[in-house]
Amino acid sequence: MAPEYKMHGQFSIKSDAYSFCVLVLEIISGRKASSFNQASDAEDLLRYAWRQWKAGTPLEIVDPIIRYSCSNNTDVMRCIQLGLLCVQESVEDRPTMTNVVLTLDSYSITLRVPEQTDFLARPRLTSVQLNLALFD
Template sequence: MSPEYAMDGVFSVKSDVFSFGVLVLEIISGKKNRGIFSVEPSLNLLSYAWTLWKDGKALELLDSSISSNSNNNLQIMRCIQVGLLCVQDRQEDRPHMSEVVLMLNSLNTSLPEPKQPVYFSVRDASDMESSSSCTVSDITVTVIEPR
């Protein structure tokens, strides 16, 4: 689910692009976006893919059932990069689907560097302890029913 839809209930054409990016990364990795990775318990798929990308180890995202060789590594890296471009935080930074199709079909098209995905969250125990706060609000809800 795109961040603008999850947070504000706003759906746009870039919401589909976000979902497509998640799907691409799920297919490449063979893992679902939700859930926790045993490699690093505080990472979801998007943050795991982002961490590998930034560390120059993006091919480690590849599912073991997909054969990897030097001939298709360029295509795999391109798919990971396109997936990360699609899941960028700001919808203005995400490409349109027509651009995604062009990026995937043309190896000659240069791609911009992706920015950090919105759901990138690495937390350790100290972060969780220091950020726990609670706000209590008194709210009254009135339901009007017809006679």
């Protein structure tokens, strides 16, 4: 769910790109974003993908079945990069769905390098911490 909807109940023209690219990252990783790791203090799929990107090892998020059967990692890397661009917290920093489709259809479009967004840099709160924050 796009941050602007999750936090404020507002949709934007780029909310669909956010959701689509979360789905792309789920397909690439073979894991659901909502149940990436069941431990309450563990990082989620988006944080994990960002950490791997920052470490220079983005292919670590790829499902082994895809990683070892894919002859061209360039396409997978492009999808990861596009996925990270689409999950930017700031609506202005995300591409539109039209741009996402054009990017997937063309190798001539150069993608920006994703930058870590604020919500991915913040530590993830447990449900107990969230409840305490609500009543603070």
